[in-house]
Amino acid sequence: MTQNISALIEADAGCPMVSFVNLIAGKWAIPILYRLILLNKPFRFSDLLRAVEPITQKELTRQLRQFEARGLVTRNVFAEVPPRVEYQITELGKSLRPTLDSLADWMRANAAVLK
Structure with a gap:
């Protein structure tokens, strides 16, 4: 039985759905992206925080960093006082729209x- 489970896990590693x-x-990943x-x-962090509430600042920051690292979102920091940061969906991120619409x-x- 353990051998069968291991084989399934290995098979799933290459599965596009798992990825x-x-x-x-x-x-919060899908609500943020959508x-x-x-x-x-472009969205300021505080506006995005309100748009997907009741998400926490910590969780929004974590998700946005992951999306930025994967090329789904860009982050633009403006040299102002106080600092202004805006996030925007990339072309790669926009290509998720048909899937998320579905x-x-x-x-x-x-x-x-x-149920």
């Missing part, structure tokens, strides 16, 4: 029957 889930892992995609404009459509169609 996708790892990319958007976290309770908001940035739909509005398609998930949203599925949820709308099936929400009533989900």
Whole structure:
């Protein structure tokens, strides 16, 4: 039995769905990305924090850093006092829109029957 589980885990390592889930892992990943995609404009951190509340500052920072590292979001720091930081979806991030639209459509169609 243990051998079968190990084989499944190894097989899943190359699965594109596992990679996708790892990319958007976290309770707030999709709401953050979707908001940035739909509005398609630079967002100040505080505005994004309000747009996806009740997310915490710590969690938003963590998710944005991951998205930036993966090339889904750009971060622009302005040399002002106080410092201003804006985040914007990249072209790579925008390419997720059809996938996320599809998930949203599925949820709308099936929400009533989900338990």
